[in-house]
Every structure is written in structure tokens, then in C-alpha cells.
Amino acid sequence: MATVQAPSPGQGPVPVPVPEDWDINTSALVTSNEPEKIYREYDYLRSHCPVAHVDKHDGYWVLTRYNDVKEVASNNDKFISYLCAIVPADPRGIRRPPLKFDGENHKPYRTAIDRTLKPARLKRLEPIIRAHCERELQTLLDRGHGDIYEEFGSNWTSWIEKEWLNLDEEDSALLVESFSPFVYAWRTGDWATVKKWSDAWYGIAHRVVAARKANPLDPEIDPASSLLLERDKDGNPLDEEHIIGCIRQIVIIAMVAPTIVLTAITKHLSEDKELQNRLRNDRSLLPAAIEEFIRLHVPYRGFARTAVKEEEISGTKVPPDEPITVVYSAANRDPEQFPEPEKFVLHRENISSHLGFGRGIHRCAGTAMARMILRVYLETLLDRCSDWDVSGEIVYARLPEVGPTSCPFAFKAAA
Template identity: 90%
Template sequence: MPTAEALSVPQDWDINTSALVTSNEPEKIYHEYDYLRTHCPVAHVDKHDGYWVLTRYNDVKEVASNNTKYISYKCAVVPADPRGIRRPPLKFDGEAHKPYRTAIDRTLKPARLKRLEPIIRAHCERELQVLFDRGHGDIYEEFGSKWTSWIEKEWLNLDAEDSKLLVESFSPFVLAWRTGNWGTVKKWSEAWYGIARRVVQTRKVAPLDPEGDPASSLLLERDAQGRPLDEEHIIGCIRQIVIIAMVAPTIVITAITKHLSEDKELQNKLRNDRSLLPAAIEEFIRLHVPYRGFSRTAVNEEEISGTKVAPEEPITVVYSAANRDPEQFPEPDKFILNRENISSHLGFGRGIHRCAGTSLARMIIRVYLETILDKCEDWDVSGEIVYAKLPEIGPTSCPITFRTA
């Protein structure tokens, strides 16, 4: 259980001016999650038009899993997109959600992932070598953002021009989001919509194997009435894939790199015994889940841990808090290899909106760890770390110095 010190906050503490609302520093946020979990597990925040924060594992799991009582259509992420855009599958529920998820899942079967792995590994080795040759570099901005963009290129089967655009745009987009440069954010967001539109138009004329191409798979799918999916929603789905599949893996990879720079014993243990990697990856995902702002809304008034929540009020399913609940995971802030109940972590969410790319994400992390452990004797953080704004949590800039063999 957390210590008394861990559960303390200043006497004048107010959630509306708290670290979890105003700060991006994970340790401060985790500290306040500990406090809320014990004293106010269902807390209301006034910012972003008002939303609820859940910090207990069981509450987060229930709200994320119960797709009848809690839906995503009204609000899927806090802060919500002010334009009110509803991109599937994240902001679709029930039968409307199903064909989009079916189409995406079709492209992530084990056989395709097996074919993609050596290609993804080659991109990883090439992009990491740039930093190794220099001896230093930002693992998020100069490696992760580029590598995950190349992975997107392979998954979506982009042509050379759009591949180059995607690789070049992600890092500027994240910097603009971090610094509040909304004109640049909009510019790159629209550029990604352009990529999605071009991909869909190309596949309409010359479809690819639907098991190996998301756009072709979506064009093949039908809704509950047997009709083709709306083209703008297909475009929106591709656009959704672009952002989620780049942001989350890059944060997790960066967090793991930082973690292993601080735990040399674990770094060397994993380097010397690769059979430990699957278990280590699950514990890394539990500790460094990159989301704190995914949300649901109740269809009717619901009572959660003794608090009544009105319908249509956003409820954040805070996976980063749930995964550090000591009632579920003893010594939650500690890395423990082979936790008995590690399979219960919520690092990939739960319910119908559980991450579609779970197997791909695990493979990405494994390939990254195998590559850096093979080619690098050690590494250390060598500069200021910058952390993500809501709805994410974790590092979005982390300078590293490498010592290669």
C-alpha cells in the first residue's frame, strides 16, 4: 500500500489547480493519483468543459469494459476535439463500430505481422544507427517518431511521396502540440487527412489484398444493413490509425529507454537473457501506459464508487492510474518481472475499444529492445526530458548518450 507520505497533498490542494490538471510530470501526477484513489476515487475536474477522473483499477476496468452502460460516441478523449470530429472506430459504438474494427483486425493477423517483422526491424536498425554513429540523440524526436512513421508506411502501404511526408511531419506535429502552436497542428493534421484521402482513392481504383491493406479492407467491409462504409468515415478511420499508431508506441519506447538507463541491472539482465523479454515487455507496458485521457460517457446516471455520475459527462478511464493501483498490483511503482497477474494490466485498454494493434505493439517493443540491446553496450539520459500533455502521459523528448560496442 502507499505510504502516508505518498497519500499526502498540501492542505489547500484543489484538483482544478493540481499537477494532474496543470502539469505534465508523471511522478507528480502519479502521486496525486495515489491520493485520489484513497480519498476521492471519482473526482470531478472543471477544465475542458468538465470531466471525471477515475483512479481505481476496478472502476476503470468496469467503465472501459461495459459497452452497454458507457459509450465513446459523445466523448472518447479529454480534451475533446473542438471541431467535434467523430472518427471511427474510436468514437463509434455497437454495430456502428463493428465493421471498422473488423476491417482493421483483418490486417493485423499473425501471418501478416510475421511478414512485416523483418521490414520493421530493418527500419529500426537504420534509424538507430544514425544516433549510434553520432553517439547521442533524442530517442523520441530523432528515432521513435521516424521509426513509427516508417512502420505506418508499411502497414498502410503508402507510396514513396506520402511515406516521406509522414516521416517528416510527425516530429513537427508533436512539437507544435506540445508548445500550443495550433496553426501548425492543424496544418499537419490536414496533411494526414490528405494522405488518407489519397490512399482511399488509390485503393478504390486498384484494391490490394484486404488482409494486407487497411484501406482495401475498409472498402470491402459492409455495415449492419449490408451497405458499403461511408467514404468519409473510411478516410477518418485511416487518419485515426495514423495518429494513434505513431504517438503511443513512441512514448512507450522512450519511457522504456529512460527506464533502462536508470536500471543498469535490468538492462544487463535483458541483454544476457532474451527469454525474459516477453515478461519484461508486459511490465513495461503496465508501468508506462501512455494514456490518461481516454474517456467514456454514461448512457444513464451511474454510481461509481459511491459517486453519482450524470449521463453525457465525460469519464476518463485513466489507464495510467489503474495500472498503478496497489490493490491490483502490489508495489505498483516497482518493476517486477513475472508478476503473477500481469496479464490483467490495462495497458491496451479494455472492451470493444481495446487497442487493435496489441500484437503489433508488442512486436515493435520487442524488435526495438532486441536491436538496442544487441548494438549498444549502455546508454544514459543526457539532457532535459519533456513530457506529454493530456491526453497522453510520458516522455516526448529524451536526449540519450549511447556507448556502442
């Protein structure tokens, strides 16, 4: 093994082992889904080649330093999402807003979504979301075991989407039914099934938009009605095809990312009983714990930007024709920004600087809802369980995510 010294403030150099013949094109971060292998190679790249090129997926760049990721994600004048927002890119070349729209074209979609996620609405949604959480989690607790991702998280986040989008009962049931098989098909490369469920979600979006055109709801509480209310930079209504695409994008992003994070947190707490008990006994620690969990377990490694013209990043010239992955999962473990990055540190002084929700105009619109979802989940889990342990094989996500997409647990119910 070759060893490269990666700096870690407060600890001195930490060895980062990599094979003698290490090649990024055959590396774990390109070929593996196992987080620990991927994180180890991020450490190597950060100290050895912080702006690295990968040949796979038609060629893309990997950024691993916090400052580089933050700058590229934040500077929408120099780095855009329109050409490629995610690696691997959708081969159909579909551009769904708001993620693949920039500048003035992006603004009305983001305004419409933000309107439906104000604190007053989240406060009204919380007890409804909590009730869904309690019901879905109790199913696993009653039998003493279950897969938090596939049997709980996928269902619960689907019900959350139902409430946020105001879906009718038929489409709500379809959403709950479809998420787990979609993720499994994506994980196993069953692209015919992926397309089947993706098309089903487009069908939901079509029906929602048609229903809101006929009978608009309050735009403060309904994304489709809010999108139909918005106007583009020229004062024209938004294109209906793009409104449908926006809702379709909301469906997948708002279900996949939270489910990975809550599964990763559950696994983390199964391995750190002391922290689990601290949080159970002092719920005032949850907000700080959630921020550190998000830093450690951010599920993104493939979100991308493309340079408008050639740019120099950490001494490397990057051309305008290839995606640049803003690897939030690497940035959040940069020891120059977060000392002892692999360690869970409650009340980190600079925790607010984490990139768990991205940066810039494409920063996660559902940030406040995500924090609420994680808090509600942890409160429910800690209330109803005295302990839990991983009880089977863990399966991890493919690009563009990182983290568990299947993790069975054995639960010990609270007395």
C-alpha cells in the first residue's frame, strides 16, 4: 500500500492508504458503493489531487476540498446546472426545473416552491407527518425487526409527499407503492422498471396539474397551484410541461435523500449507544445532533455544475465542456474545515458551514422541512425504542448518492 499524508488539524498528519497502482478510473469512488472506501479515497484525492478527472460517464471532474466545492456550488455566474446537474446524467437529456434551470429561468420555480414551505405551513404539517411516522414505524416495531429504508422510510416519505403536494387517495397509494420498487430497480440496473415507475410519477404530476388548473388551491399550501400562479421573466405563465417536470423532480428528490439520511442516522446510533442514550434523555440536544448527522451523512456525491468558460480550480484548468461534481460528502469531511471529520462532534463551532443542503441558488428548497422530518423521526424512534441493532446485510446507493439504501434492524421496544 502507498501512504499519503493528509492534514488533520489538531491531530497531525493522518495516513491515507491507497494501492500502489491506484487509478481513479478503477477506484472505489468510481466502481464501489461502499461509503468507507469512498471516503478514504476522497481523503487521498483531497491531499494528492483535489481536482481529479474521471473518464467514466463521458468524462467528469471530482472536487474533494471544501472551499472548491463551496465556490463551484455557489457561483452560478461561472458554474451552471443547465448542461448537467447530476452525474451520471439522464441519457434522455431531460431538463426538469428548478435543478436544471439557471438564473432568471430558475427563479420563478424556486419562488413557487419556497412559497409552500414557509414556517406556518410546516407547523400545520408537522402533526400530520408525525402521525404518518408513528403508524409506519409501529409496523416494524410490532414484529421487532424491519428495513428502515425499504419498509419504513420509503413509505413515510411518500406520505409526506402526499401531504405536501395534496395528492388524492389514488395517487397517494401509487406513490407509496412505487418508491421501493423504483429504488430497487435503480440499484440493480433494471431500467425497464425504472422507466415504468418514472412514467407513473409523470402521470401523477400530469393529473395534479390538470386538477389545479380546474380547481386551484391556495398557492401558500399547494406547489402545483403556486407554480401555475408564477410568471417567467417576460411576464408569461410558466410552460405547463416544465411545471409537470418540476413536480416530477420534487417527487424523487424529496423521497430519496431524506430516506438515505434517516437510515444512515439509525445505523449510526445503533453503533453509538452512548449518543443514542444521551439523545433519548435530553431532547434539547436533537437540533445540534441533526446538523452533525447531516454533515456526516449527506447523501450526495454526484450533483454537478459545468463551467461557462475554462476555469482554474486549485491549480487545475477545467474546460467548459465537462461536468464538475460538487461532492458534498467529501467537502463535509474536509479536515481543513472540520477537524476530526470522521468523528461525531456535538456542538461543532462551525457546524452551520456544512454543505449538507448544498449552496447557492440550487441549495435544497426543503431544508426546513428536512430538519423537521429528521427531528420527528428521531423523537418517535427514541420514544418507542430502548435500543436497536443492525440485523442483516446493508446495501449502499449508486451514483449520484452515497449511503444506505437497505438496512435491516432488530428493535427493542421501550418499556
